[in-house]
Amino acid sequence: MATKKSDQYSESSIKVLKGLEPVKQRPGMYTRTDNPLHMIQEVIDNASDEALGGYGKHIVVTLHTDGSVSVEDDGRGIPVGMHPEEKRPVVELVFTQLHAGGKFEKGSGGAYAFSGGLHGVGVSVTNALSKRMEVTVWRDKQISTLAFEAGFVVEPLKTKIAPMGDRPNGTRVRAWPDAKYFDSAQIPLAELQRLLRSKAVLLPGVKVTLIQEKGGEPQTWLYTQGLRGYLDEAMAQGGHSPVVIPAFDGEHFADPNRPGEDSFAEGEGASWVVAWTEEGAPVRESYVNLIPTPAGGTHESGLRDGLFNAVKSFIDIHALQPKGVKLMPEDVFARASFVLSAKVLDPQFQGQIKERLNSRDAVRLVSGFVKSALDLWLNQHVDYGRKLAELVIKQAQARTRAGQKVEKKKSSGVAVLPGKLTDCESEDIAMNELFLVEGDSAGGSAKMGRNKEYQAILPLRGKVLNTWEAERDRLFANNEVHDIAVAIGVDPHGATDEPDLSNLRYGKICILSDADVDGAHIQVLLLTLFYKHFPKLMERGHVYIARPPLFRVDAPARGKKPAQKLYALDEGELRAIEDKLRKDGLREGSWQISRFKGLGEMNAEQLWDTTLNPDTRRLLPVTEGALGEVETVKTMDMLMGKSESGARKSWLEERGNEVEADI
Numbered sequence: 001m002a003t004k005k006s007d008q009y010s011e012s013s014i015k016v017l018k019g020l021e022p023v024k025q026r027p028g029m030y031t032r033t034d035n036p037l038h039m040i041q042e043v044i045d046n047a048s049d050e051a052l053g054g055y056g057k058h059i060v061v062t063l064h065t066d067g068s069v070s071v072e073d074d075g076r077g078i079p080v081g082m083h084p085e086e087k088r089p090v091v092e093l094v095f096t097q098l099h100a101g102g103k104f105e106k107g108s109g110g111a112y113a114f115s116g117g118l119h120g121v122g123v124s125v126t127n128a129l130s131k132r133m134e135v136t137v138w139r140d141k142q143i144s145t146l147a148f149e150a151g152f153v154v155e156p157l158k159t160k161i162a163p164m165g166d167r168p169n170g171t172r173v174r175a176w177p178d179a180k181y182f183d184s185a186q187i188p189l190a191e192l193q194r195l196l197r198s199k200a201v202l203l204p205g206v207k208v209t210l211i212q213e214k215g216g217e218p219q220t221w222l223y224t225q226g227l228r229g230y231l232d233e234a235m236a237q238g239g240h241s242p243v244v245i246p247a248f249d250g251e252h253f254a255d256p257n258r259p260g261e262d263s264f265a266e267g268e269g270a271s272w273v274v275a276w277t278e279e280g281a282p283v284r285e286s287y288v289n290l291i292p293t294p295a296g297g298t299h300e301s302g303l304r305d306g307l308f309n310a311v312k313s314f315i316d317i318h319a320l321q322p323k324g325v326k327l328m329p330e331d332v333f334a335r336a337s338f339v340l341s342a343k344v345l346d347p348q349f350q351g352q353i354k355e356r357l358n359s360r361d362a363v364r365l366v367s368g369f370v371k372s373a374l375d376l377w378l379n380q381h382v383d384y385g386r387k388l389a390e391l392v393i394k395q396a397q398a399r400t401r402a403g404q405k406v407e408k409k410k411s412s413g414v415a416v417l418p419g420k421l422t423d424c425e426s427e428d429i430a431m432n433e434l435f436l437v438e439g440d441s442a443g444g445s446a447k448m449g450r451n452k453e454y455q456a457i458l459p460l461r462g463k464v465l466n467t468w469e470a471e472r473d474r475l476f477a478n479n480e481v482h483d484i485a486v487a488i489g490v491d492p493h494g495a496t497d498e499p500d501l502s503n504l505r506y507g508k509i510c511i512l513s514d515a516d517v518d519g520a521h522i523q524v525l526l527l528t529l530f531y532k533h534f535p536k537l538m539e540r541g542h543v544y545i546a547r548p549p550l551f552r553v554d555a556p557a558r559g560k561k562p563a564q565k566l567y568a569l570d571e572g573e574l575r576a577i578e579d580k581l582r583k584d585g586l587r588e589g590s591w592q593i594s595r596f597k598g599l600g601e602m603n604a605e606q607l608w609d610t611t612l613n614p615d616t617r618r619l620l621p622v623t624e625g626a627l628g629e630v631e632t633v634k635t636m637d638m639l640m641g642k643s644e645s646g647a648r649k650s651w652l653e654e655r656g657n658e659v660e661a662d663i
Contacts, residue, residue: 057207065213318382433510438513508544
């Protein structure tokens with residue numbers, strides 16, 4: 001007998017999370033939850049932003065014996081007066097209200113020209129996940145204090161005249177992380193030390209101190225050599241072989257009055273140091289407005305492109321390239337260690353924890369500045385240029401030999417490739433990508449917009465067969481499934497089989513469909529095919545989903561920011577972009593919104609920029625997820641089984657609104 005389900009769905013069923021409740025309910029959406037380091041980093045980042053703006057010279061972090069952590073700076077101090085609209089002290093709003101802060105206003109007159117804090121949720125998240133938080137502000141010859149518990153004010157703001165001789169300005173935040181939100185309540189000391197040291201490196205002349213009350217001498221970092229000294233130290237600790245040529249360092253920041261730089265905001269740019277070695281794992285660290293970006297992003301892509309274009313230009317000018325060797329960006333980048341610090345006026349990060357930069361303009365920003373500087377440097381140091389060219393050519397030859405070996409293994413492999421497949425030129429399987437594209441129209445744009453060196457296109461006509469219950473020996477009766485299998489070079493197999501993957505022709509197999517309901521259906525059908533009949537490809541990380549945008553926003557120039565084309569994945573991102581434009585001071589209706597009805601509506605340049613370009617696209621790897629094999633199979637049976645329509649309907653009625661598109 002079926003269990004009776006609740007049919008109560010009324011106005012009272014809708015719950016509105018207020019204040020900091022969203023953070024407490026879903027902390028993983030706002031911060032890392034393995035330990036409290038990231039929530040403390042939010043406070044450190046605020047102190048660093050003050051120093052970045054030139055308002056502070058010393059940051060002190062103290063690990064107290066009671067498990068709390070305090071962060072102290074000598075910046076301007078958070079304003080403590082009443083907010084003109086909210087009628088509450090500004091310092092209270094900063095710690096208790098999401099999307100409140102001084103870093104939204106990026107035009108003239110803003111409190112911060114460049115900062116890492118952008119979302120206005122940083123220290124409010126720290127407050128929400130702390131058992132207690134105490135804030136002390138020195139400002140305007142006064143000292144102000146207030147305290148919170150579980151995100152709520154328990155000691156309202158008190159202000160008094162600061163004693164004679166007390167510091168003139170600054171902020172101290174002391175937080176007691178609440179262990180129930182974290183896998184471990186311990187802050188990893190080595191990671192904290194690395195974070196603080198990097199802040200000192202990126203803030204020349206700023207002293208950063210770590211105090212541990214349990215014992216030991218305070219540690220202080222103050223770097224005068226900047227990025228070069230930091231990279232030298234890191235490479236020495238890693239036991240790297242000697243550098244091939246002296247480290248290449250430099251910096252460049254935009255001036256809109258200079259030719260070619262008027263599309264960037266004043267002050268945008270980067271500082272960098274790059275060193276090439278023949279052995280040892282490369283040291284690679286990047287930052288955006290002092291925020292570490294361990295997952296890289298578009299600024300690192302810009303560095304890679306700038307280095308490649310400059311080195312290739314040098315090799316071409318001096319006729320150094322051997323016949324039959326084709327250079328790729330990875331040949332230049334593979335043996336490069338670097339530290340990169342970018343300054344971007346309005347950076348767009350992937351997620352609140354800001355591990356990856358997504359701003360498309362950062363590729364062009366960093367690439368152009370690095371290429372110009374390296375062009376000049378190589379032609380001033382021709383002997384060093386020749387040594388670097390020799391290393392790069394050696395890398396290219398090794399890559400070509402590896403690709404040829406793979407080709408020999410697979411050449412005896414398979415039948416004639418599908419006629420509608422537009423293949424790529426490269427033989428490097430690790431680099432090659434196959435895009436399974438919905439329809440001939442989108443396939444045409446993708447063919448024109450792709451990088452033919454390593455990207456292949458296979459258009460699919462209509463919706464693929466639902467293969468969940470299809471017998472393996474009947475799969476090839478379907479033309480689309482047959483063409484996919486032949487194109488990728490792998491036969492259908494089961495989860496317990498050991499298939500022959502030596503003929504695999506592409507390291508990435510990317511599902512590219514429209515950003516609408518029909519496109520989502522095609523996605524599901526293809527994912528079903530791979531999960532059921534090509535499980536080893538999914539298990540080994542070869543299957544991806546490309547996520548094209550649904551909207552384009554043409555935004556006019558605002559403040560220091562020039563006119564832009566912004567892309568939104570869905571309506572939620574569109575609202576966020578519009579909110580940001582309003583905060584930038586644009587009047588309603590001054591921007592234009594276009595909705596893509598499908599990939600076929602995009603021209604080749606748009607499709608490349610948003611969906612195919614590795615530097616700016618959103619490409620998500622597909623994994624089995626947290627359910628486990630048994631539960632996943634059971635769920636797929638219910639969703640894709642032909643005899644499960646009743647169970648499917650019940651599931652959709654009960655839980656359809658919970659589904660999130662974060663595959």
